[in-house]
Amino acid sequence: MFFEGSEKKAEVIIKAPLLSLLDDIDDDFWKALVQCCNAQILSSIRNHDCKAFLLSESSLFVWHDRFLILTCGNTRLVHSVEYFIQQIGMDKIQQVIYQRKNEYFAHAQPSSFGDDIKLLAQYVSGKAYRFGELDSHHNYIFHQDNSSFKAESDDKTYEFLAYQISQQASEKLTTVGLKAEEIRQFLQLDQLIGDFMLDDFVFDPFGYSVNAIKGKQYLTIHVTPQADSSYVSVESNINLRALAAKFLTILTPKSFDLLSFNDFDFINLTEEFIPASYVSKSRVTEQLSNNYTVGFANYILPQQAFAPAAVLDIAGENHAL
Known part of the structure; x- marks a missing residue:
């Protein structure tokens, strides 16, 4: 069974004095926004500063001045961004950031990054970048080119993306009847x-998502454990560099990516937390015109022995994937 775990991501920042997304927008609006990309809201949690929606395909977080949405599978997230722009209006929006990464089954997606930013260009003038090599792990980032917006230096985000987790981890996470607590x-x-409020869900037959919030802080984890296309993503505005080592010990992936917004020590300190068994394959950094400094690094676990070829089920409908 194949499932595209890789997420698309969008963050939209508004002019907060004009509107509070947390207090002035009801859940019906967010339900409609999520449905625009062919996903559904499963549950939600809230504190004074943030509301987190667990989705059928990943997560949505809402603060007073912005929202962040991640969707996996065959969703077309750009349609949700378009809905927000049409409903709220560009006059209330300060910044649009749209992000996609390399996918396991890119040819099975309903659109490409190029298709998506062509649609966004109807509403927003912006710039686009690729972080990482085209023939390997990479991230595409589009951002609105708005001279009146400059990100604050403490506006930080971290992503840890693990691929091909160990056989032991995959088998554990595909155990029939596995509970959320396990x-x-x-x-x-x-x-x-441990001190965050949690909301999680175990998917049938496999897969797991959790949202965690504490004040303005958030963390979200999404697990696609199937051996042929295993993928685990962790995203947060708390520093993940130290936590990455913990997840590497638990998951032992064959490769992983780290991506940060406004971690100014990313280049110098990233390797402090990475086991010596992993080798850096790609490192990229760029300061965007919206004042975000983006860092990207891809690491691999070198293969020491030959592995057998993967046998394809030529009678199965997904054998070409």
Whole structure:
């Protein structure tokens, strides 16, 4: 069974004095926005500063001045961004950031990054970048080119993206009847974010998502454990560089990416937390015109022995993937 775990991501920042997304917008609006990309809201949690929606395909976080949405599978997230722009109006929007990464099954997606930014260009003038090599792991980032907006230096985001997790981790996470509490224990969430409010869901037959919030802080984890296309993503505005080492020990992926917004020590300190067994394959950094400094690094676990070829089920409908 194949599932595209890689997420698309969008963040939209508004002119906060004109509107509070947390207090002035009701859940029906967010339900409609999520449905625009062919996803559904499963549940939600809230504190004074943030509301987190768990989706059928990843997560939506809403603060007073912005929202952040991630969707996986065959969703077309750009349609949700378009809906927000049409409903709220560009006059209330300060910044649009849209992001996609390399996918396992890019040819099965309903659109490409190029298709998506062509649609966005109807509403927003912007710039686009690729972080990483085209024939390997990479991230595409589009951002609105708005001279009146400059990101604050403490506006930070971190992403840890793990591919081809160990056989032991994959087998554990594809155990029939696995409960949410067992997955939390396996990922050591009580140790890592024990004081956060959690909302999680176990998908059928496999897969797991969790949202965690504490004040303005958030963390979200999405697990696609199937051996042929395993993928685990962790995103947060708390520093993930130190936590990455914990997740590497738990998951032992064959490769992983780290991506940061406004971690100014990213280049110098990233390797402090990475086991010596991993080798850096790609490192990119760029300061965007919106004042975000983006860092990207891809690491691989060198293969020491030959592995057998993967046998394809030529009778199966997904054999070409």
